[in-house]
Amino acid sequence: MTFELSDLKEHNSELLNLLTQHLPDMLWVKDVEGTYIYANKALCEGLLMAKDTEEPIGKNDVYFALREREAHKHQPNWHTFGELCFNSDIDVIKNNKAMKFEEYGNVKGKLMYLEVYKAPFYDKEGNIIGTVGAGRDITQMKKSQFDLEKSLLTLDEQRKQLEYQANHDVLTGLPNRVLFMDRLKQVLNVAQKYDEEIAVLFIDLDHFKEINDSLGHDIGDQVLVEFTKRVEAKIEITDTLSRLGGDEFCVILSDISEPDYISNIISEIMSVVKESFVIGNNTLYIGMSIGIVIYPHDGEDAHALLKNADAAMYKAKENGRNRYCFYDENMTAKAYERVFLETELRKAFIKDELIVYFQPQIDMRTDKLVGMEALARWQHPTMGLISPIRFIPLAELSGMIVELDRIVMQKALSQFAKWEAKGLCPGRLSMNLAMKQIEENDFIAFIKQLALKENIAYELLGFEVTESQIMKNPKDSIEALQKINDLGICLSVDDFGTGYSSLAYLKRLPIKKLKIDKSFIDNLPHDAEDAAISKTIISLAANLNLKVIAEGVETQEQKIFLYENGCYFVQGYIYSQPLTPEAMEAFLIEKINMEISKI
Helix, strand or coil: CCCCHHHHCCCCHHHHHHHHHHCCCEEEEEECCCEEEEECHHHHHHHHCCCCCCCCCCCEHHHHHHHHHHHCCCCCCCCCHHHHHHHHHHHHHHHCCCEEEEEEEEECCEEEEEEEEEEEEECCCCCEEEEEEEEEECHHHHHHHHHHHHHHHHHHHHHHHHHHHHHECCCCCCECHHHHHHHHHHHHHHHHHCCCCEEEEEEEEECHHHHHHHHCHHHHHHHHHHHHHHHHCCCCCCCEEEEEECCEEEEEECCCCCCCHHHHHHHHHHHHHHCCEEECCEEECCEEEEEEEEECCCCCCHHHHHHHHHHHHHHHHHCCCCCEEECCCHHHHHHHHHHHHHHHHHHHHHHCCEEEEEEEEEECCCCEEEEEEEEEEEEECCCEEECHHHHHHHHHHHCCHHHHHHHHHHHHHHHHHHHHHCCCCCCEEEEECCHHHHCCCCHHHHHHHHHHHHCCCHHHEEEEEEHHHHCCCHHHHHHHHHHHHHCCCEEEEEEECCCCCCHHHHHHCCCCEEEECHHHHCCCCCCHHHHHHHHHHHHHHHHCCCEEEEECCCCHHHHHHHHHCCCCEEECCCCCCCECHHHHHHHHHHHHHHHHHHC
């Protein structure tokens, strides 16, 4: 059966040809073999690369595909329209219906997308004698579509990333406080429904700030990551480990039906954390304090449980750190007091509520003043005079001890300089020194500047450091204290006998004086054990060529015992209680007048 173009031109062929040749859409007619019978200008120029509309006649898509491939044989991934068009023609004839296709291929070095409509073409008897087709270049539309999809994908990824960041700790990848509270509420809902118990552990790393301050935050971050890995390895997959912030972590134990489960988990966690952390060239050891609460006994909602676990954790720290503590209801009031006092103490720095008292130090052999100790006091506007027993440990726990120490030093030196200028012979000014203070890089510069400002000779200054603080890190303590000693400042070990000093380290410390703690003086001379300890300290000081001073001396019996055993320097109520600056000045004047009267 033959097919003639005259079949298309029965009605106004010239008008039809004019119309189809100037349409922007590609138009064509093929026979059943796929040979072009008609092709308009848009098809020839935009797709087939034919020189005119006559060139495609009598040729099929395979011809143009082979020609295109030959022209781009150096490009192995070159796709031509010819291959796709031929296959879609067969589909139209086979299905005997109009069909829509989306076809793509390379044209003029660029990828082109076409939206194609094809339909069977029939003779007068209804037999399929070919196909007619129309195509439209939708490359730009597809590009816009791809760009939109890419943007939507990017936005979705960004949304997921932001959602992840909002609920997870960036450093460790653990759930943060927000996600922790959400999970805790979910676990509580299940526990409430099935009448089950759950536990929450509040973990705080001991002295972690010292790692950051001395070795840098990079080392500290690596410690936190390693800590996370170790703890995660010890808890069940149904449990949740979360980083609340800084060095604070929480664990939700969702199934504590086994009687020893909590203690076993804590033992395993403390065991793996006890092992050394090797970070670069640093071998570090860290401890942790853990507070434990159990639902529903210690709180019925997430906020109550977290608050009470925090209180239990602080109790563990107060009990000596590196241990765990179960919550009891009395802790809530204490925790509230601690938070309240901490807030008030920060205000006290700003409002200048800290004051300094001075307690004389006397040489019993001559009854002369040899110096004084500066003691911090807090004059609160509504609570009155607050004992240092309440706020000094709080300052140490909260990291405020460095600022507090410096305020006391500034006030003490300023007052001491005034007495020196008046010729009141105040002796040596002793001040308490926290080890955290000398770990600060600028401390030596601070004390130099302060002494220069007040025109005080270093030899008139002394610092007292507690034995327990020194022995936490004796090697570094020796190096830090040596820098102070090099200035000519007298160093003393305070509360001596209450810690566990090694004599080997004691010999290496650049100290000039030992101070016998008040706890050994209180029951002298009647308590045989205290008497023996006091004698031993006095003898040890003599053998090491150190001076020794006793604090907290209140009775004549204590004074006589100390004198007879070779301790001549004392401090305590038997001579004077801690005095305000005004009262201390009166004390100094009285001492001078007594000396004058003896002449």
